[in-house]
Amino acid sequence: MEPRETSSIAVIGAGPAGLALALLAAQTLPRARITLHDARPLDQDVSADPRTLALSLGSVQLLQRLQAWPAQAAQPLRCVHVSQAPPSWDADAVVRIEAAELGVPMLGAVVAYGHVVAALQAAWMTRAQAEPTRLRHAFGGAVQALKPVAGGVEVDAGAAEVHDLAVVAEGGVFAEQARKAVTRDYRQAAWVGTVWRDGAPEATAYERFTRHGPVALLPLPPDAAGVTGRTSLVWCVPVADDPVQALDPAQRAALLNTLLPAAAGRVTEVGPLKRFDLGLNAERTLVQGRVVRIGNAAQTLHPVAGQGLNLGLRDAQALVQALARAPQAPGAGLAGGSGIDAALRAVEWQRAPDRWGMIATTDFLARSFTWRWPGVGAARGLALAALQAAPPLKGLLARHLMYGRR
Secondary structure (H helix, E strand, C coil): CCCCCCEEEEECCCCHHHHHHHHHHHHEEEEEEEEEEEEECCEEECCCCCEEEEEEHHHHHHHHHCCCCCHHHCEEEEEEEEECCCCCCCCCCEEEEEEHHCCCCCCCCEEHHHHHHHHHHHHHHHHHHHHHCCCEEECCCCCCCEECCCCCEECCCCEEEEEEEEEEECCHHHHHHCCCEEEEEEEEEEEEEEEEEEEECCCCEEEECCCCCCEEEECCCCCCCCCCCCCEEEEEEEECCCCCCCCCCHHHHHHHHHCCCCCCCCEEEEEEEEEEEEEEEEEEEECCCCECCHHHHHEECHHHHHHHHHHHHHHHHHHHHHHHHHCCCCCCCCHHHHHHHHHHHHHHHHHHHHHHHHHHHHHHHHHHHHCCCCHHHHHHHHHHHHHHCCHHHHHHHHHHHHHCCC
C-alpha cells in the first residue's frame, strides 16, 4: 500500500471544542494539514474570561492527553449532590454521587473558561511552531462562507481555500444563534455569576430543583489572595415570573438561602449576575456534506445537566478517531474521498445515541419546570429517592455523565 495522501482540514472556531479538535487531529493524523480560523485577534488575552465550565472526568482526561489541562486553576469535583426543594413528597429526596464509590479520583472539575482556552491555545501554538507547513492558523478574520465543491468544501475567510473537510466549532449563546432544525424556547433565563458561602463542603457540587427551575452551585478554587468559599452560581428562572431581577445582592443571598439545602452551606454574598435566555437549538445531523458541526454549533442545551461542552469534546474525539480508522484504498488516502466520507458516516451513527440521549434528557428536565401540574415536584423527588436507593443505576448514570454514552 502506498503512503497515505495528505488531507486538509479547516477548523472554524478557536474556543475549547475547536482548539481541542485541532490539537487532537494534529496529534492523531500526522499527515493531515490543519488550518485553524477564529475572528478574534491572536494577541487578545483569553485567560481573563471568568465564565465557568463544569468538565466531566472524560473531558479532563482529554485535556490532560493534549497537555492542555490547567490543573493549578481547576477545582476537582469529588461529590455531586442533587435534591428536590420542598414542597415535595419527601423534602430529603437526595442523590449523592461520589468519586470514591466509583473508584475514580474525581467526577470532573470546575475551571474558568479563560484558563481552558489559554492552555489549549498555548499547546496549539507550540505544536504549530514545530510544524509550520502542516499546522496553520488565521486569527483576526471571520470565515464569511462555506461552499460545497467537488470532493471538499471551499472556506472563504477573505481568500477562498478548498479543504477536504471543514469543522465548525463556533457556538455562542442561545439568544444570539440562528435557529436550527430542532429548536425550543424554554422561556427561562439563567442568572450566572459568583457567590460566596460559609460552611460549604470542599469539592462538592450542588443542584437543587426548585419550583422555578434548577439552581446549581459549583465550587471554585481559592482566588489569588487565597480566599475560599467562592462558588459559581447558575440560577434558572422563568422569564415571565423572574424572582431575581428586582432584588439587590443582599435580597438575592437571602432568597438563595431559602432555596438551597442546609448541606450546601450559607450564602453570605452574591456578586454581579448576568442573565442569559435558555433554549434548545440543535441540528438534526452533525454532518452536512463535507461540513461537520460540533459543540454549540451542533447543539445548544439547557444547563440543567451541565453537559454542553462535554458533549462537544466527545464530538471532537469521535470525529478524529473515525478519520484515523477510515478505510484506505491503495494510494487514495483520506484525500481521495472514500476515507473521509466513510469516517463521516461512522461519526453520524456513533454519536447519535449519546447526542440525542443528552438532548432528550435536558429537554425533558427543562420543560418539566414549566409544568404546573399537581405532583410534578413530588414525582421528581420520588425519582431522586429511587435513584439513590439503586446503586447500580446510580453508577450507570454517573459513568454516563463522566464519559458519555458508549
